[in-house]
Amino acid sequence: MTANRMLALVFVAASIVFLTVMVPELNQQQASMGGGFYSVRPSALPTFAGAMVLLFGVVMLFTDRPAPEEAGTFSAGIGLGLLQIGLFGAYALGLSLIGFLPASILFLAAVFLMYRAENWIVAITLTLGIPILVDALLRKVFLVPLPGASFF
Numbered sequence: 001m002t003a004n005r006m007l008a009l010v011f012v013a014a015s016i017v018f019l020t021v022m023v024p025e026l027n028q029q030q031a032s033m034g035g036g037f038y039s040v041r042p043s044a045l046p047t048f049a050g051a052m053v054l055l056f057g058v059v060m061l062f063t064d065r066p067a068p069e070e071a072g073t074f075s076a077g078i079g080l081g082l083l084q085i086g087l088f089g090a091y092a093l094g095l096s097l098i099g100f101l102p103a104s105i106l107f108l109a110a111v112f113l114m115y116r117a118e119n120w121i122v123a124i125t126l127t128l129g130i131p132i133l134v135d136a137l138l139r140k141v142f143l144v145p146l147p148g149a150s151f152f
Contacts, residue, residue, distance in 0.1 A: 004060055011057035019050040045144070083114065100146040104131035 023046050087110055094103035108127040117123035138144040 008057045008060035011053055012061060015050050015054035015057060019047065019054065023047050023050060080114075087111070087114070095147045099148040101131050101135055103147075104134070 087107065090110075091103055091107040094106060097103075105127055108130065112120075112123040112127060135146060138146055
């Protein structure tokens, strides 16, 4: 069994535990506290996140993807991983400083630059389209407040 498949098994098991034990606990806590300020219950976003991790874990489990030849040494992978962690930190900081839409657009642009997208038309379309779609879906449909800056 490859390392990817072992990692996928861990993700699948963890997401099943998360979805069956931890997410229902959120609803029980809300019911016991008498809360009702969420329009889609507090478990909507954790359920979505857990389901996506489960889906990606199953996909990883049943696909065998060899490591790319140009990856180079172990230190190159560590460097790219540290850069990705720094990018996530900058995104989290950017959410509070400039708001969801500009921070998300800049984050996706940086990811596509970092991983050298092959089709820039698709990359630009996704960079602009996904944050706008997520913003509209979460704000208008699910009424989830997203971080915003004073100029947005």
